[in-house]
Amino acid sequence: xxxxxxxxxxxxxSPYTRSGVPxxxxxxxxxxxxxxxxxMSLEMHMADERVRARGLTPAEREWRxxxxxxxxxxxxxxxxxxxxxxxxxxxxRLYRWPLDKLYLHFLKPTFGVYYGTAIRxxxxxxxxxxxxxxxxxxxWKYEAxxxxxxxxxxxxPEKPVLLRGAEIEKKxxxxxSKALSDPSKYDYLSPSYEKRTALLDVGTTPRxx
Numbered sequence: 001x002x003x004x005x006x007x008x009x010x011x012x013x014s015p016y017t018r019s020g021v022p023x024x025x026x027x028x029x030x031x032x033x034x035x036x037x038x039x040m041s042l043e044m045h046m047a048d049e050r051v052r053a054r055g056l057t058p059a060e061r062e063w064r065x066x067x068x069x070x071x072x073x074x075x076x077x078x079x080x081x082x083x084x085x086x087x088x089x090x091x092x093r094l095y096r097w098p099l100d101k102l103y104l105h106f107l108k109p110t111f112g113v114y115y116g117t118a119i120r121x122x123x124x125x126x127x128x129x130x131x132x133x134x135x136x137x138x139x140w141k142y143e144a145x146x147x148x149x150x151x152x153x154x155x156x157p158e159k160p161v162l163l164r165g166a167e168i169e170k171k172x173x174x175x176x177s178k179a180l181s182d183p184s185k186y187d188y189l190s191p192s193y194e195k196r197t198a199l200l201d202v203g204t205t206p207r208x209x
Contacts, residue, residue: 008057017055024051099124146192 012020056064087093099120107116145152160180162168169176186194 006059008060014055018060019055019057021055024054147190148196148198 008019010018010020012022014020014022016023053061053064087096103116103120107119110116111119140153143152162176165176
């Protein structure tokens with residue numbers, strides 16, 4: 001037959017088949033009765049495979065048979081084509097090179113294509129997320145803002161709301177001053193101002209100038 005398509009000879013005027021032969025009549029009417037719970041059938045006579053192939057010519061049947069056989073993958077398929085996934089950006093190739101080598105020489109042979117690819121995709125994201133969290137935590141903990149610098153994260157305590165402050169003070173004297181922050185005891189300055197090592201009041205200098 002070759003690979004050339006030959007239009008079949010029409011034997012009728014039906015627009016539903018290539019040969020023009022009308023599809024067979026169904027035993028039950030396919031028209032909806034417009035009642036609840038009785039949806040319209042979208043398959044109609046095409047629900048039956050033999051009915052679908054009834055209007056095909058021998059050439060069309062052979063084409064259909066080849067198409068069905070082609071759906072079965074060969075033992076070598078699917079074929080991985082490196083050119084499809086090749087990275088052309090030099091910067092992207094540079095920072096992907098370590099994990100790409102790890103994937104080719106360890107992850108793929110050890111865990112297979114599916115799990116190796118999953119590890120290759122997920123692991124860098126977890127690593128960068130962990131490093132970002134560590135950087136934020138370090139900056140928040142060790143770069144605290146004080147009165148002498150503008151760097152760091154500034155966090156001021158909220159003003160406490162006590163509904164029974166007098167009763168608590170009477171029952172537990174001095175507890176509120178220890179448990180709650182009182183900015184007035186620092187003259188409303190930063191708490192780190194009292195721990196400063198510069199601009200201290202050292203009294204009158206003995207120097208003559």
